[in-house]
Amino acid sequence: MLLDLMSAQVDPDAALMLRVREGDRDAFALLVDRYKQPVMNLVARTLRDLTEAEDVAQHVFLQVYKSAHRYEVTAKFSTWIFTIARNLCLNEIRRRSRHPADSIDATREGDEEHPARQLEDARTFSPPDTLLQRELEIKVDEAVNALPEKQRTALLLCRQEDVSYEEIAKVLGCSVSATKSLIHRARETLKEQLKPYLKTGVWHEAD
Amino acid sequence: MNDDLYNDLLEASWHRKLTAEEEAQLRGWLAAHPEKQSEWEEELALNQQLERLPNAPLASNFTAQVLGKLDLELRREEREAARPRKFAAWWRGLVPRFVSVLLLGLLAGTAVVQYRERQREEMVDGLIHVAPVASVLQPEVLQNFDAIHRLGHVPAVSDEELLAALQ
Numbered sequence: 001m002l003l004d005l006m007s008a009q010v011d012p013d014a015a016l017m018l019r020v021r022e023g024d025r026d027a028f029a030l031l032v033d034r035y036k037q038p039v040m041n042l043v044a045r046t047l048r049d050l051t052e053a054e055d056v057a058q059h060v061f062l063q064v065y066k067s068a069h070r071y072e073v074t075a076k077f078s079t080w081i082f083t084i085a086r087n088l089c090l091n092e093i094r095r096r097s098r099h100p101a102d103s104i105d106a107t108r109e110g111d112e113e114h115p116a117r118q119l120e121d122a123r124t125f126s127p128p129d130t131l132l133q134r135e136l137e138i139k140v141d142e143a144v145n146a147l148p149e150k151q152r153t154a155l156l157l158c159r160q161e162d163v164s165y166e167e168i169a170k171v172l173g174c175s176v177s178a179t180k181s182l183i184h185r186a187r188e189t190l191k192e193q194l195k196p197y198l199k200t201g202v203w204h205e206a207d
Numbered sequence: 208m209n210d211d212l213y214n215d216l217l218e219a220s221w222h223r224k225l226t227a228e229e230e231a232q233l234r235g236w237l238a239a240h241p242e243k244q245s246e247w248e249e250e251l252a253l254n255q256q257l258e259r260l261p262n263a264p265l266a267s268n269f270t271a272q273v274l275g276k277l278d279l280e281l282r283r284e285e286r287e288a289a290r291p292r293k294f295a296a297w298w299r300g301l302v303p304r305f306v307s308v309l310l311l312g313l314l315a316g317t318a319v320v321q322y323r324e325r326q327r328e329e330m331v332d333g334l335i336h337v338a339p340v341a342s343v344l345q346p347e348v349l350q351n352f353d354a355i356h357r358l359g360h361v362p363a364v365s366d367e368e369l370l371a372a373l374q
Contacts, residue, residue: 025274028274028277029270029274032270032273032274033270036265036269036270036273037262037263040262040263040269041263043263045263050263050264053263054265054266054269057269058269058272058273058276061273062273062276062277062280066280140256141261144260155257159258159260164222165218165222180218187221187250187253191249
């Protein structure tokens with residue numbers, strides 16, 4: 001208990017989580033507000049289906065609340081919640097593989113009613129954005145989505161400044177060096193796939 | 208400066224913006240290793256593109272939806288938790304009744320068994336008394352059974368009269 005309180009002083013989210021453990025719904029709402037976007041980003045890019053992703057993201061927070069009594073401040077809260085998010089995504093992917101009718105591939109192809117690139121629909125481009133820049137962003141998005149799950153998760157979590165390599169390693173259940181290797185390989189793949197754009201100088205134009 | 212510094216700065220740049228001090232260190236390192244300049248530019252360009260990855264669209268009432276679902280979930284769990292309690296109460300009420308019926312059944316069963324045992328014993332006793340007689344009885348004896356039986360009802364006076372007449 002004392003250890004929990006000391007650790008909670010270091011991690012403000014852990015402090016909130018300790019309040020959630022006592023049944024404080026306001027603290028829970030604060031945590032949801034704070035983590036909804038990073039969790040949704042991770043889940044949406046893993047599942048590639050927005051409706052499903054929102055459902056799973058909400059489920060992540062329900063899981064957080066329901067598991068609050070088991071929560072111990074042994075790691076940062078972000079590590080815990082991203083681990084839950086990843087596990088739920090993997091469960092969902094496994095469920096889909098058992099029911100091929102709802103498979104990721106089916107949603108990837110898409111149709112007029114359910115476009116595969118749902119994430120792009122929500123984008124807004126300010127007037128200065130060129131068509132080329134938009135094309136590049138779509139390519140980057142596609143390349144990221146095409147990465148193997150572990151590489152993609154590592155890369156996306158790496159974008160979160162407050163999540164360290166050690167924490168990413170805990171979420172993925174591997175060593176720090178393996179995590180860095182995953183990120184390195186993901187970046188190499190992206191650079192390889194986006195090379196034509198680099199060669200045409202689009203990247204420099206976009207800067 | 209060695210490659211480790213470059214690798215450390217590279218890894219740091221994947222994760223966050225480099226500090227001014229780190230930028231200066233990098234510039235110095237790249238000045239000494241111009242062959243790495245293009246690689247660094249690629250890394251930098253990829254960082255910028257990854258930063259531009261759009262956030263997944265999120266319902267404006269996401270938090271409210273989560274809290275709503277949580278309420279539903281908690282209510283459902285309460286109902287589910289209450290269901291076993293109701294069953295337990297019903298079961299607890301049922302047990303004494305069941306035990307009473309079982310005891311009554313056992314008592315009735317025992318009484319029936321004892322009654323049958325007793326009947327059987329009486330029958331055996333009767334048979335023990337009758338058996339020796341039954342074994343000597345011959346059909347000839349039974350031929351005059353009615354006449355002999357009637358003799359038992361004749362008054363003793365008649366016997367005496369008969370005896371006197373015979374003398």
